[in-house]
Every structure is written in C-alpha cells, then in structure tokens.
Amino acid sequence: MRAFSAAVTGLGIALLSSALIPAAHAADTVRVRGTVERVEGSSLTVKTREGNSTAIKLNDNWKVTGVVKASLNDIKPGDFVGIASLPKSRGGDGALEVLIFPAAMKGTGEGSYPWDLKPNSTMTNATVSNAVKDVDGRNITVTFHGKEKVISVAEDTAVVTFGPAAQGDLKPGMVVFVPSQKAADGTLSTGNVVAGTNGVVPPM
Numbered sequence: 001m002r003a004f005s006a007a008v009t010g011l012g013i014a015l016l017s018s019a020l021i022p023a024a025h026a027a028d029t030v031r032v033r034g035t036v037e038r039v040e041g042s043s044l045t046v047k048t049r050e051g052n053s054t055a056i057k058l059n060d061n062w063k064v065t066g067v068v069k070a071s072l073n074d075i076k077p078g079d080f081v082g083i084a085s086l087p088k089s090r091g092g093d094g095a096l097e098v099l100i101f102p103a104a105m106k107g108t109g110e111g112s113y114p115w116d117l118k119p120n121s122t123m124t125n126a127t128v129s130n131a132v133k134d135v136d137g138r139n140i141t142v143t144f145h146g147k148e149k150v151i152s153v154a155e156d157t158a159v160v161t162f163g164p165a166a167q168g169d170l171k172p173g174m175v176v177f178v179p180s181q182k183a184a185d186g187t188l189s190t191g192n193v194v195a196g197t198n199g200v201v202p203p204m
Helices: 005-011 015-019
Strands: 029-040 043-048 053-069 079-089 094-100 111-114 120-133 136-143 149-152 158-163 176-184 188-196
Touching: 029 053, 029 120, 029 188, 043 176, 053 176, 079 149, 120 149
Parallel strands: 053 188, 094 149, 094 158
Antiparallel strands: 029 043, 029 176, 043 053, 053 158, 079 094, 079 120, 111 120, 120 136, 136 149, 176 188
C-alpha cells in the first residue's frame, strides 16, 4: 500500500483530490457510480447504479485512477483515510467503506461531510489516531480540525487504496466512480475517472 504514493503523485494530486473531496458547497458536482458501457474519443457512457445510461464528456488530459484492494490490517495510526459511514441504531457510526489515502494525499478534503453513497451517510476524511481490534472488526478513532470521531469497521467492510492506471485501461464492464461537473445545460464533464482494477469495485 505504501508503494503507491509515487504513482499517485504522478497521476496528479489535484485531479485525485476532486474525486474524494465531498465539495459540500458545489451544487454542480455529480458523482456518477456504475459500469462503463463504452469509451469513444472524449465521451464516456456509464450504466449507473440507478439503471440509466449517462454520457460524460472527458476533459482534455483526463486521467484514470485505479482502485486496489487493501485490508483492515493496513490501517495504522498516522494514516489519512476517507471513511463513508452511517449512524448505528445503538449509537456511533459504522463504516460503509474505507479508503486509505497514499501519503502524498494526506489532508485531502479533511473534515466530515454529508455523502451520497447511501441516504444519511457521511464521508469523513481524517487522520487515524487509534485503531483498536474488536471482536468483529475494529474501532477506528480519527481526528480532523481538532475534533475526534470513533467509527466501527466490520471485518467485511470494503477497504481500498489508490493504484496506478491509464486511459487505455478503461474498458466496458469496469466499475467506476466518476466525480463530474454539471453545466447549465445539464451536460456532465470530468477530468478524472476512478476505476476498479482486478475486479475491485470502487466502494466510495
């Protein structure tokens, strides 16, 4: 996991940052999740999780960011992570997924924001201060802007990190997460496509 830092730096931290910063103030941000139907020139068509076919314009010099599998054991104090979570009925938050940011992206979108993975979900980008093993997973304590939050992570929770990928790797059938900008006429465009590699599904 640590070896990906240099690769991610080469991909362009600015583009990657746009993928996972919740952008609470950007009403024109649309996060498209689904499966690639086709890539034709500067156009990407995605079959979304809602069942629609959505066309997205690929900006000049667009990038593909790979998502690779990681594990709970990879999460260490000092790591910077992005955790999507939901409130639990018995209190606290339970993780829906965990993204371990490469070291070069530490601090990306730091904070805790509403997220659209599921209704009422939250995205917390923060530094791990403690990761205590529990009976069925871990309780991870994260800190951001002087605040602290404890999130439980079950053993079967998807844990991923970023890895290298290229435009040519983007093929029909790949599962993608595409942070896009919506223009006044409703068209979508993006400079970065996050794609699962080796069968990994981008969980964010």
